[in-house]
Amino acid sequence: MSESSGPAHRPSAVAGPWSVPVLFRERRPRVVVKADLLPALSVALTLTVFSFPIGLLWSRLAPPERVRIISADGTQGALELESWHRFDDLAVFGFLTLGFGVVVGVVTWLLRERRGPVVFLAAVLGVALASALAMWIGVRMANGHYTITTPPALGSVIELAPRLESWWVLLTGPLGVSVTYSLLATWNGRDDLGRRLG
Known part of the structure; x- marks a missing residue:
């Protein structure tokens, strides 16, 4: 009677990761710098054009702070809750x-070749x-919109510019x-971010 009635022990057919030589490694796409410099400059300069509409929109949306004239020399007294508008002005501009x-992040991402x-x-x-x-333009537009042309009367309520x-x-x-x-680059997940149109 033989000592082992089962099949003969055979070496594993699965090779280790070191047994297969890697002849050609996949080339990772390199960061393109020189070809993207001029388009990048165009993007940066184009975006500055939008400073005017943002400043104009803020100067119209931001609420003014109302104060009361409490003395003949023009001393101003704060009204209840009106000082909160100083935060509102920051919040409106921030949003x-x-x-x-x-929007710029999405549009820039759509420039696939860049x-x-x-x-x-x-x-x-x-x-x-x-x-x-936009901050510089908006503040000056707001100051011009809420300019006080005549000295306010005692006890009157005036609006201060945002x-x-x-x-x-x-x-x-x-x-933003x-x-x-x-997030868009992470969602894409490709080494070249999909620059190649193929």
């Missing part, structure tokens, strides 16, 4: 630039510059571009 950044970090950075810088110009008291609000536009473009 405008955030929405602008999201997808990559160069045009992405140009979009971020262009939105940041457009937001800064104002932006923090430069941190300028981060909302670039944030960054988040939108990053």
Whole structure:
């Protein structure tokens, strides 16, 4: 009677990962810089054009702060809850630039042959510059819209022009571009971000 009645022990047919030589490695697409510089500059400069409509829209949407004249020399007294409009002015501007950044992120992504970090950075810088110009333009438009031409009477209520008291609000536009473009790039999942049209 044989010691083993089962099939003979055979070596495993599955080879380890080190047994198959890799002759040709897949080439990863490199970041295109030189060819994208001129389109990136065009994107950044084009975005600055939108600073005027954003500033104009903010100067009309942002609520003014109403105050009462409490003395003959023009001293102003705050009305209840009116000081909250100082935050409202920042919030309106922040939402405008955030929405602008999201739209720019989507439109920039649709430039399929130029997808990559160069045009992405140009979009971020262009939105940041457009937001800064929109702040400058919007504040001056609001000041002109709420100009007081005659000295107010004692006890009268006047409206002060909207104002932006923090430069941190300028981060909302670039944030919108960054988040939108990053989500689209992650969703795409290709090494070249789909630049090749084939």
